[in-house]
Amino acid sequence: MAGGKGTxxxxxxxxxxxxxxxxxxxxxxxxxxxxxxEAGVDEVYVLVGYLKERIIDYFGDGSEWGIEIHYSNKENVxxxxxxxxxxxxxxxxxxxxxxxxxxxxxxxxRALYEYHKKKKALATIALxxxxxxxQYGIAIIDENGRIQQFKExxxxxxxxxxxxxxxxxxxxxxxxxxxxxxxxxDFSKDLFPRMLKNDxxxxxxxxxxxxxxxxxxxxxxQATEDVFLxxxxxxxxxxxxxxxxxxxxxxxYTGRRCVLRKPxxxxxxxxxxxxxxxxxxxxxxxxxFSGVTIEDGAEIKEAIIGENxxxxxxxxxxxxxxxxxNTLIEDFSKIGSNVKIWVESRIGRESIILPD
Numbered sequence: 001m002a003g004g005k006g007t008x009x010x011x012x013x014x015x016x017x018x019x020x021x022x023x024x025x026x027x028x029x030x031x032x033x034x035x036x037x038e039a040g041v042d043e044v045y046v047l048v049g050y051l052k053e054r055i056i057d058y059f060g061d062g063s064e065w066g067i068e069i070h071y072s073n074k075e076n077v078x079x080x081x082x083x084x085x086x087x088x089x090x091x092x093x094x095x096x097x098x099x100x101x102x103x104x105x106x107x108x109x110r111a112l113y114e115y116h117k118k119k120k121a122l123a124t125i126a127l128x129x130x131x132x133x134x135q136y137g138i139a140i141i142d143e144n145g146r147i148q149q150f151k152e153x154x155x156x157x158x159x160x161x162x163x164x165x166x167x168x169x170x171x172x173x174x175x176x177x178x179x180x181x182x183x184x185x186d187f188s189k190d191l192f193p194r195m196l197k198n199d200x201x202x203x204x205x206x207x208x209x210x211x212x213x214x215x216x217x218x219x220x221x222q223a224t225e226d227v228f229l230x231x232x233x234x235x236x237x238x239x240x241x242x243x244x245x246x247x248x249x250x251x252x253y254t255g256r257r258c259v260l261r262k263p264x265x266x267x268x269x270x271x272x273x274x275x276x277x278x279x280x281x282x283x284x285x286x287x288x289f290s291g292v293t294i295e296d297g298a299e300i301k302e303a304i305i306g307e308n309x310x311x312x313x314x315x316x317x318x319x320x321x322x323x324x325x326n327t328l329i330e331d332f333s334k335i336g337s338n339v340k341i342w343v344e345s346r347i348g349r350e351s352i353i354l355p356d
Contacts, residue, residue: 001167002029002101003049003076003084008215011324012306014343017051019101020058021220022289024227024237025255025272027058028214029101033065034235036099039109043068045088046101049077082176083185089176100167104223106209106233107168116170119145121203123175123195126168128211135215136164137188141204150196152188163204166211175200217304217322224287228253228268250283255290272307295331303335306343 006018013021019029036044044067048055052073062069070091076084085098095117097109107126116124125147127139133154138161140149151158165188178194179185195202210232212223226232228251237253250265255273262279263269269283272290277283281294284301291308294300298311302319305311309323312331317323321335324343329335333347336354347353 001047001081001084001098002055003047003052004102005050006102009217009220009322011340011342012217012304012322013050015051015307015325016054017049020051020054021102021214022272023104023214023220023223024234024253024270025290028104029055029059031104031234032099032101033059033067035105035107035109036097037065037067038235039097039113041067041097041109043070045070045072045091047076047084047088048073078184079182080184080186080190082179082187082191083183085171085187086176086179086181086185089173092173095170095172098169098171100213103167103211103213104232105166105168105211107166107207107211108209109168112168112205112207113170115145115205116203119203120201121170122172122201123192124170124203124205125192126166127163127204127206128166129162129206129208130164131162133159133162133164137192139163139165139204141206145203145205147192147196147202147204150188150192150202163206166207167213217320220304221285221287221302224270225268225285278313289325312349 002019004018006013009018020027046069048071056071059069072088112126134156135153137150137152138154139147140161141147179191192202212219214220214223223232227234227237251268252265254271257274258271259276261277263277263281263283265283267285270287272288274290275288275292277294278296280297282299286300286303288305289307292305294311295313297314300317303317303321305323306325308326310328312329314332315329317335318337320338323341324345326343327341327345329347330349332349333351338355339353
């Protein structure tokens with residue numbers, strides 16, 4: 001599933017869909033794809049929508065990853081998650097996985113699949129434990145793992161569980177006999193309640209492994225730190241030495257062709273390709289996308305800097321801020337906490353931008 005707009009991550013999703021947001025210099029969706037491959041999947045259908053060309057151009061037919069990728073790109077958003085999936089179920093002749101392309105997790109997909117088969121379920125939902133379940137669908141399961149109750153995005157007074165829908169499912173094709181054709185139909189709001197009402201075998205798979213839906217800038221930065229701390233394991237990112245740096249000053253992870261003049265790193269900094277950083281620059285718990293220039297004396301704290309941004313001398317960017325692609329921030333300006341600067345912006349010299 002890769003059709004959403006990722007509005008909570010604006011302005012980072014103006015020019016890229018959420019699955020294509022860089023995370024350690026790879027699109028989020030690439031990690032999902034690698035976990036599917038590790039579980040033995042060799043054919044994938046991607047339900048695309050918003051800015052679908054960015055996804056199709058990058059992943060192509062999947063041959064670079066040794067798998068076969070197909071795309072379903074008509075009216076997916078209008079049809080909802082279950083309705084859009086129903087369009088490709090005709091290609092499924094056996095049990096299959098449905099995975100959100102924009103979550104970061106160390107869930108063992110093969111274990112989830114085998115649990116589903118063992119339970120003889122019609123559908124199985126991966127369930128993660130969270131502190132605040134109000135942003136998700138929540139479920140109660142019995143001692144056998146069968147779901148007894150499910151509610152999408154409950155109000156605080158309606159919360160009856162902290163086990164939440166992780167956006168990862170296993171289905172039998174027959175489950176989609178209960179999804180109407182060409183109608184907006186959602187897994188959480190429509191299909192799962194219908195299955196419960198009809199007493200169909202809907203199971204939950206609670207898991208303890210890492211899970212983060214990176215839905216907001218703060219959770220994106222937290223997931224980044226979790227890689228350095230070894231909580232989130234990414235393929236091809238070695239964290240053993242990075243964790244030590246994080247504990248004793250600052251951990252730095254850079255892309256290719258970067259020019260850095262000994263920046264002072266606190267916590268961590270993840271830097272894309274072709275980034276140039278001047279002298280006496282301080283970076284704290286921040287992610288900087290590709291093509292960025294940061295001039296002497298700038299300070300960036302707990303921020304995300306989009307592609308091709310130019311940050312002038314002595315600029316200060318305070319915690320929680322997000323700078324959109326292709327923005328120019330001229331010398332000695334200050335961006336306050338939790339400010340979002342839209343793409344293609346120009347902030348004049350010595351300006352101060354404050355939150356509402």
